[in-house]
Amino acid sequence: MSRIEGARLPVCRTCGVQYGAAREDCPICLDERQYLPADGQQWTTLHDLRVAGHRGRIEEEGPGVIGVGAAPSFAVGQRALLIRSPHGNVLWDCFGYLDDDLVREVESLGGVSAVAVSHPHFYGAMTEWGRVFGAPVYVHEADREWVGRPDPVVEFWSGETRAIAPDLTLVNAGTHFEGGSVLHWSGDPDGRGALFSGDIFGVVADTRWLTFMYSFPNYIPERPRTIRRAIALMERFAFDRVYGAFWGRVVVADGSAALRRSAERYLRFALDDGPVDGSAEGTVGGPVDGSIGGSVGGSLGGPAGGAAGEGGAASGPGDALGDGS
Secondary structure (H helix, E strand, O other), X not given: OOOOOOOOOOEEOOOOOEOOOOOOOOHHHHOOOOOXXXXXXXXXXXXXXXXXXXXXXXXXXXXXXXXXXXXXXOOOOOOEEEXXXXXXXXXXXXXXXXXXXXXXXXXXXXOOOEEEOOOHHHOOOHHHHHHHHOOOEEEEHXXXXXXXXXXXXXXXXXXXXXXXXXXXXXXXXXXXXXXOOEEEEOOOOOOOXXXXXXXXXXXXXXXXXXXXXXXXXXXXXXXXXHHHXXXXXXXXXXXXXXXXXXXXXXXXXXXXXXXXXXXXXXXXXXXXXXXXXXXXXOOOOOOOOOOHHHHHOOOOOOOOOXXXXXXXXXXXXXXXXXXXX
């Protein structure tokens, strides 16, 4: 007998998020951070994906870190990461696929003691994963309204940080989504710390660098004050590797410095609104070089503590393109 109880529940083909009942639209894809395809809303199920030839994919992504995804890729195309902590395996982020073979493969690696998810685009089939493995699914309270399949396994947390194991701490960076979170692992096998960022901090093609986006598919940049807040929060955590959302997108060394210089570069370009000749006149509240020291201190356009949810962000499923119902 299959352990996948939600095998026939609707899954959005565009974002890969599973819902608890049939519906006409996907609120996540109606939001300005996602998109509705030209041919309209399309649905599938875990069962139909399996029949169509999708299977689980498991590959090592780093010391003590196993990538878990679907092959061929589906929807956004992200992979999850199984963090093999001595305190129990944690699945970081999720995707819209699960079958019994994949369950058995993950169990052979020690199973899943907890699931933690960065933001709504990567909710995938998180409730199904939590139910199958008997694991809590950690979601930041600020993103509660986007959960498509509510269930007692979904555990909402609030505030800036939440320890989910002695060596694993969630941090509400607040970029991309107000509840957008990253996961810090102090006990990684290298002993230098690791950060799991999803695309809250997006590891780019040149994996020495990261970026910050309000919307990736629609190329809407993240607000500088939101980035300043996130970087200030991360100053208390040391990490060498940074694991992004997609296969192979990993900063393999000096991750803390990579995050900081990436923010410096982003702010330098985002806030350079001076004259064409490049002089510093007319810049937004500070020097044209956009140094992170100035930004954390509030010199580039606003205070470091600016709220992550301000600045015209869509506040819920109905705010972007219609009422989302």
